[in-house]
Amino acid sequence: MRNEQSITDRLRALSVIPSSSPLVLGIGDDCAIYRPRGSADDLLFTTDLFVEGAHFLRETHKPAEVARKALTRSLSDIAAMGGSPRFCLVSLCVPKWATPAWLDKFFVALNAAASASEAFLAGGDLSHGEILVCDVTVCGAVPRGTALRRDGARPGHEIYISGKPGGSALGLQQGKGKAWKRHLNPEARLGLGAYIRQKLRATAAIDISDGISLDLRRLCLASGVAAEITDPPRFPGASPEQALHGGEEYELLFTVRPGTRVPSFFEGLPLTKIGVIAKGAPGEVRHNGNLLPALGYDHFQTK
Amino acid sequence: MRNEQSITDRLRALSVIPSSSPLVLGIGDDCAIYRPRGSADDLLFTTDLFVEGAHFLRETHKPAEVARKALTRSLSDIAAMGGSPRFCLVSLCVPKWATPAWLDKFFVALNAAASASEAFLAGGDLSHGEILVCDVTVCGAVPRGTALRRDGARPGHEIYISGKPGGSALGLQQGKGKAWKRHLNPEARLGLGAYIRQKLRATAAIDISDGISLDLRRLCLASGVAAEITDPPRFPGASPEQALHGGEEYELLFTVRPGTRVPSFFEGLPLTKIGVIAKGAPGEVRHNGNLLPALGYDHFQTK
Numbered sequence: 367m368r369n370e371q372s373i374t375d376r377l378r379a380l381s382v383i384p385s386s387s388p389l390v391l392g393i394g395d396d397c398a399i400y401r402p403r404g405s406a407d408d409l410l411f412t413t414d415l416f417v418e419g420a421h422f423l424r425e426t427h428k429p430a431e432v433a434r435k436a437l438t439r440s441l442s443d444i445a446a447m448g449g450s451p452r453f454c455l456v457s458l459c460v461p462k463w464a465t466p467a468w469l470d471k472f473f474v475a476l477n478a479a480a481s482a483s484e485a486f487l488a489g490g491d492l493s494h495g496e497i498l499v500c501d502v503t504v505c506g507a508v509p510r511g512t513a514l515r516r517d518g519a520r521p522g523h524e525i526y527i528s529g530k531p532g533g534s535a536l537g538l539q540q541g542k543g544k545a546w547k548r549h550l551n552p553e554a555r556l557g558l559g560a561y562i563r564q565k566l567r568a569t570a571a572i573d574i575s576d577g578i579s580l581d582l583r584r585l586c587l588a589s590g591v592a593a594e595i596t597d598p599p600r601f602p603g604a605s606p607e608q609a610l611h612g613g614e615e616y617e618l619l620f621t622v623r624p625g626t627r628v629p630s631f632f633e634g635l636p637l638t639k640i641g642v643i644a645k646g647a648p649g650e651v652r653h654n655g656n657l658l659p660a661l662g663y664d665h666f667q668t669k
Numbered sequence: 670m671r672n673e674q675s676i677t678d679r680l681r682a683l684s685v686i687p688s689s690s691p692l693v694l695g696i697g698d699d700c701a702i703y704r705p706r707g708s709a710d711d712l713l714f715t716t717d718l719f720v721e722g723a724h725f726l727r728e729t730h731k732p733a734e735v736a737r738k739a740l741t742r743s744l745s746d747i748a749a750m751g752g753s754p755r756f757c758l759v760s761l762c763v764p765k766w767a768t769p770a771w772l773d774k775f776f777v778a779l780n781a782a783a784s785a786s787e788a789f790l791a792g793g794d795l796s797h798g799e800i801l802v803c804d805v806t807v808c809g810a811v812p813r814g815t816a817l818r819r820d821g822a823r824p825g826h827e828i829y830i831s832g833k834p835g836g837s838a839l840g841l842q843q844g845k846g847k848a849w850k851r852h853l854n855p856e857a858r859l860g861l862g863a864y865i866r867q868k869l870r871a872t873a874a875i876d877i878s879d880g881i882s883l884d885l886r887r888l889c890l891a892s893g894v895a896a897e898i899t900d901p902p903r904f905p906g907a908s909p910e911q912a913l914h915g916g917e918e919y920e921l922l923f924t925v926r927p928g929t930r931v932p933s934f935f936e937g938l939p940l941t942k943i944g945v946i947a948k949g950a951p952g953e954v955r956h957n958g959n960l961l962p963a964l965g966y967d968h969f970q971t972k
Contacts, residue, residue: 370795373772373776373795374795376773376776377776377780377790377793380776380777380780380790381780381783381784381789381790381791382784383789383791384789387755387756387787387789388755389755389756389789389791392756392789392790392791392792393790393791393792393793397792398756398758398791398792400755400756400791400808402705402708402710402712402810403708403709403710403810404707404708404709404710405705405706405707405708406706406707407705407706407707409705409712411756411758411791411792411806411808412758412792413758413760413792413793413794413804413806414760414794415760415761415762415794415795415796415798415804417762417796417797417798417802418798418799419798419799420762420796420797420798421796452690452691452692452703453690453692453695453701453703453714455701455714455715455716455806457716457717457718457760457804459718459720459723459802469676470679473676473679473680473683474683477680477683477684480684481684481685484690486684486686486687486690486692486695487680487683487684487695487696488684488686488692488695488696488701488703488714489695489696489700489701489714489715489716490680490696490716491716491717491718491804492673492676492677492718493718493720493723493724494720494723495718495720495721495722495723495800495802496721496722496799496800497798497799497800499720499762499798499802499804501716501718501760501794501802501804503714503716503758503806505703505714507705507706
């Protein structure tokens, strides 16, 4: 059986980065970390695919929505490490159905969203192809040595989540209403990421792109710890399962040292304590005392 | 009518990068240039798609060849700016036909080629999808302010080309023999790029990924100049048209100040003077006195 984790593990084993390289962190976190010679900043790099038939259907997503979601996926990885976006590169494989008018709307929306986040469009590539595939690479920056990583959670650290998960999964099910809007227009939590890095000195963070159960498991695996959680807050109408396993949320899950004063809201966004990091089998997550399967989205699991 | 140039021009007009940004150069060259705060280096960024049905067929390209060509396309952009690779990110859209064994061969070859060029594999993304699409982003470095760009050619500068173009186009036509091998296994001219930057102080450079006629035109457009060339050297058996217009060569075309002593070979690779930069309508290229149409490869021209 193959799944994303097994492929990623294989790649990580393959890719041996010499200690002389300016790469501080390679495969296995939200972003790679690069330390430019003599610079006061570390640079963060992430790339995310947005694929017709896998991530969206052209019938349901307008060109501006495709553009914004494709960008948000990468911006969210920068947010999860507490970074500020600097620029983006966009590669687009263009099928026949994408008319010049579609492309123009796509690029106008992409450029506007990128500029609004200071992830200025710096380049990319174009090709024709059978389906639309968009790959967005974003570079972000943090002061040297301060990037939030997945591997810093320790037993006793408290686990928080932003927002009310489950809306995206509910929207996909309903195809209309507020949840559908939520599904179509997620936001990267860039302000929150910088806040938890600078002010809360979060010990670990990850963005919920594949669901709490799977992404918390990844954080715990990276940190070599287990976790115990209760019910997370839920988007109005979402089921407990949608809140626990639904992907494409782009909320941040983060850990803080015990006793850290975490406000209930950050700029209107709820921050909720959902559990605590524990000793135990690395990656094991318990939900109300029971083992929680990692049911979040995996591109290869179901093949 | 739309073509790559018109889309690129539109994007360049859209993307306004504030002067406060560390981005020194955005859309319109082989790479974007980023100047990290306080660093002795400028960083170069490029991304290139490699798409099933557009750039390769699964029947004719083995997984290792797909991997190496996909990487070479981006490494060649780093070479054209005189940079040294630092790391790469690889996004892969995986169709059903790509078995776990295929994927493993792909990633082993990709990682080996990346490590050999010091473009260490630092991350990426995976998705399923109807066709195989590979997008490779490479980061390279040059000492601050020394990147070779397309826009530095001035009237009187001499135009050189590396290698013997036309082999890739001939190979595509023949489907066998030395030319086919050349088509399958191009090399990025990283050593040459560093040499022409440091030692020859080249004034402009571009890699021949879409053919001499189109890529020289791009260099001339960026520099606001015209060019006059004679017959370029040819791969054995290639026609004059294949040498002038054939793409996927990944040789370097560069300009030097008049009187620069350019050796006939660099590490066994021929360097040949093919012409001179001239005053005239920006982008206009004359070949043996006649206007040369830019017939190189364009993903959208033929639609």
